Amino acid sequence: MLRARLAPLALASVAAVGCAEDPSFWVRWRLQPLTDVDVREPRGLVSVDQCSQLGISRIRISTRDGADTLIDEREFPCFPAGFDDPEARAPGPEVGAGAYSVTVTALGRRGVQFCADEPADPDADTDGSEIDTSCKKVLASAAQDVVIRETGEGQRLPEFVIVGAPQCSDGIDNDRDGYTDLADPSCAGDRTGLEVGDSAGAQVVVRPRLMGGNPSAYCNGLGLSEIELAITGPTTKQLRFPCTTTAQTFTESLDPGDYTLSVTGLGPGGKVLAVPTLDLDITTFTLAPEGFQSVDLVADFTIASFLAPIEAGFEFSLAFLSGSEQLPLTTCEPEPGLVIDRVRVTVLDADLEVVPTAALRDGGDPPIVLDGVATVPCATLGGLPRIEPLVWDDAPMAHEELYLRVEGLAPDSDVACYGNGDEPALAAPNASLGLALPRLAFDGACAGMQP
Incomplete structure (x- = not known):
């Protein structure tokens, strides 16, 4: 279907060699105004009007081999016949197996590549007509590398994105004031500028x-x-x-x-x-x-x-980090002989004071009130334990900031072997915090067994 739909394009481009081709790849392109590059994804090419708005008349496809030698160059209308079908493609050349570079370049109404020149001399007395328009930097082109496995395999390349030239370089009277590009006073000799007209x-x-x-x-x-x-x-x-x-x-x-x-x-x-x-x-x-x-x-x-309070909790995952050269481990025995049997979980407010109304839900058990003293068995904290919803607001009794402090304790000891007490994790509504608790103590109950 695609080859039949675009057959006139293929025949026109290969007429000079006097034989039909079986394309090794097929090409399609999208157009995007320079001013939209940071705003949205480029929309598909659906109308010739998109070409006219950017001053693009034709598209040149250049193919180079691994030695950077130009082996084929062909041109198509910016919006070829059949491109109203979003699946349509323009044919590339028939080439043998190997690595190639394919460049798609936009050509203006005068059949030249869009280009950017150095700014004009600000002291020059000129209306813009004397300014050199020779190209020094191509702006409207895109390239891709392609590996062809066999001659005429018909590979469909990802769509090329052609970013249009700045308004002061696109050959269009964008602001419709009768002046184009550098002849427009608003460009002030700068090819990268905007035409703002009256x-x-x-x-x-x-x-x-x-x-x-x-x-x-x-x-x-x-x-x-x-x-x-x-x-x-x-x-x-x-x-x-x-x-x-x-x-x-x-x-x-x-x-x-x-x-x-x-x-x-x-x-x-x-x-x-x-x-x-x-x-x-x-x-x-x-x-x-x-x-x-x-x-x-x-x-x-x-x-x-926010106009209304947010009621939301947050969840966290837990791992123990024995040293800067070690990997964080989720096991409750992060080192030989060192067992973390309890974990103290505390929610803190903006002043790093305990939030006594905070509670932890772990699986199907009733919520555990996190009063700064209560601990949770380490073995139950696999997966993603969740802090019950709290009120986020700037009103009294609510919270603009919340932090999570977690400490891993050895049996029969209140000394934190692992924890983030000095740097509690900053939380957010519905956040999922990944905590890697560093080693804090190395002696006593936190020493573990020596090999």
């Missing part, structure tokens, strides 16, 4: 954090599914992305005027769960006509930012 614009980088950067916190554990950036002003926009701690970048065209930015954390169904406090000096700004604002915004979803 309208204003802003680039907003949102850097989400969870509980002040708590490494145990994660979005689902806090109930967050999406994050929304709201731009309020003469132009109003709401931009959503899946909850993540990876920075997200948005570049938007805006009308001149006064603007305010806000960020909210959303749960299932778009319900607002949290509103982090933001720096007002950063989130409010004024855009002049043809102006451009760059904003780097840290949005910390602290417990205090």
Whole structure:
């Protein structure tokens, strides 16, 4: 089906050699604007409009052998006939068994590769038409290595991702002001810039954090599914992305005027769960006509930012670490003759004081109150014992921070042979903590048997 659907492409590309080919590999590509690289996964190629928006007219496929010798080069329309089928592929050459490098390059309307030049001389009196447009660095290309096992095997390569050139290098009048690329005053001679034309614009980088950067916190554990950036002003926009701690970048065209930015954390169904406090000096700004604002915004979803308390526990796994060169062991006899028969588990608040209402559920037994004295048999702590739900909030009797202290005790002794007493583990709602308890004591009941 695929070969029949794209047969005209294959015949057109091999007409010069006067014979039909049995492709050794098949190629497909995706396109992604440069401004979306840090925002979302590239969408599939479904329309020729995606090519037009990035100024791409054709795609060149170059194949080199293991000696880096170019053995085949062919071109296709950016959106070939038949590519409306997401399973369709463009044919590569027929090559023998061996290792090859395949490069997919985007070509502009003038049939040249997208490129970036050095910035123009800022003191030069020019409208941009005299600027050298020769290529020095290819921006819109991608390469893959491929191993062909036999001639004409028809291997389907993973999709190539072509990242478009910056707006000041893409051959398009992006802002429709009659000026293109370096001839546009907003580019200021910089091929890596944005065309903003008569309208204003802003680039907003949102850097989400969870509980002040708590490494145990994660979005689902806090109930967050999406994050929304709201731009309020003469132009109003709401931009959503899946909850993540990876920075997200948005570049938007805006009308001149006064603007305010806000960020909210959303749960299932778009319900607002949290509103982090933001720096007002950063989130409010004024855009002049043809102006451009760059904003780097840290949005910390602290417990205090949630509109309602979170009731959640957390679980942990346990191992004993006898030395820096040793592997952590989950057995209750981590060294010959040294038996850990009891474990003291304590939940601490932000001041590292015991939380007397904390309780441990281990299997089907009733919860064990963790008052700082009670111990649990080591043998029962296999798997993932769980701390019963507590209230996370900034209100009195609730907790913005919780820590877990665990100590392994030898028989008939209250001395901790292993433990994290000096560095209790920072917990988070619904977190799963992996604890490797270091050796603390080496004599008395903690000495074990000498070989």
